[in-house]
Amino acid sequence: xxxxxxxxxxxxxxxxxxxxxxxxxxxxxxxxPADVLHGVxxxxxxxxxxxxxxxxxxxxxxxxxxxxxxxxxxxxxIALGLVTVMPTAATGWADWSALHREQQxxxxxxAASGACAATxxxxxxLARSAGRATTGRLLSAGGLAAVTAGGYLGRHLAFxxxxxxxxxxxxxxxxxxxxxxxxQAAELPEGRAVRRRLGYLALVVIREGSGVSALADQCAHLxxxxxxxxxxxxxxxxxxxxxxxxxxxxxxxxxxxHGPATARQPAFEVRVSxxxxxxxxxxxxxPSPG
Ligand code: FES
Numbered sequence: 001x002x003x004x005x006x007x008x009x010x011x012x013x014x015x016x017x018x019x020x021x022x023x024x025x026x027x028x029x030x031x032x033p034a035d036v037l038h039g040v041x042x043x044x045x046x047x048x049x050x051x052x053x054x055x056x057x058x059x060x061x062x063x064x065x066x067x068x069x070x071x072x073x074x075x076x077x078i079a080l081g082l083v084t085v086m087p088t089a090a091t092g093w094a095d096w097s098a099l100h101r102e103q104q105x106x107x108x109x110x111a112a113s114g115a116c117a118a119t120x121x122x123x124x125x126l127a128r129s130a131g132r133a134t135t136g137r138l139l140s141a142g143g144l145a146a147v148t149a150g151g152y153l154g155r156h157l158a159f160x161x162x163x164x165x166x167x168x169x170x171x172x173x174x175x176x177x178x179x180x181x182x183x184q185a186a187e188l189p190e191g192r193a194v195r196r197r198l199g200y201l202a203l204v205v206i207r208e209g210s211g212v213s214a215l216a217d218q219c220a221h222l223x224x225x226x227x228x229x230x231x232x233x234x235x236x237x238x239x240x241x242x243x244x245x246x247x248x249x250x251x252x253x254x255x256x257x258h259g260p261a262t263a264r265q266p267a268f269e270v271r272v273s274x275x276x277x278x279x280x281x282x283x284x285x286x287p288s289p290g
Pocket of ligand 1: 219220221222223224242243244245246247259260261
């Protein structure tokens with residue numbers, strides 16, 4: 001744990017993180033391929049799901065090294081791990097490029113552990129193919145140690161540092177039940193996002209013509225202020241784009257149009273009373289059009 005915490009503040013990694021961020025963003029501009037790598041179509045990050053493949057194959061291969069007569073099966077599993085580590089790494093780099101500084105530093109060490117593990121398992125496969133089975137087994141054991149250390153750092157990223165979890169998830173639990181007066185409709189500017197408070201919750205409120213929409217203001221990706229974002233038309237509806245990393249949410253229901261966010265932005269039901277008061281209540285997400 002102390003090593004992971006030290007990595008968060010390792011300034012020596014700052015230069016490499018900045019250079020690699022530029023590289024990844026140029027290689028993977030915002031768009032459909034980036035969304036798929038983030039996991040937008042699945043509603044959750046793709047990287048944690050994929051990590052189970054190489055980890056499972058390599059763990060199984062190392063266990064089989066203790067079972068007589070399993071050399072061929074172990075080799076097959078190592079090869080499968082090497083094949084599946086490619087898409088796993090691609091999803092990881094896509095997510096990594098939209099993390100904050102401390103997360104990126106831990107993410108670099110996580111990626112280095114994964115690369116080290118892949119190299120050791122590739123060397124193990126080569127050694128086994130050359131008839132050096134004992135060397136191959138030792139290299140596999142080293143690979144498993146590296147991938148285990150990388151897994152710890154990945155969980156440090158996901159849990160203590162909150163990469164990949166929704167930063168807006170508690171909102172619907174904290175909002176009081178029932179309808180609540182929010183503000184006067186007349187004070188909302190046309191076509192511009194503004195921030196309004198509902199108790200101690202912050203909402204981003206958007207008026208377009210006679211329609212008013214309200215979402216949690218804290219972006220589900222890493223908590224960016226959505227009310228500072230821009231409005232644009234995308235995915236067949238009006239959307240708000242987060243100013244921090246460009247996650248794009250449909251204002252009608254908070255569904256994700258573009259990542260890196262994968263979790264829906266909590267949406268509120270909105271009505272305007274006869275006296276022109278905007279009222280909100282925590283709403284069930286409505287199915288998005290298309
Ligand atoms: S905080 Fe990253 S896209 Fe909003």
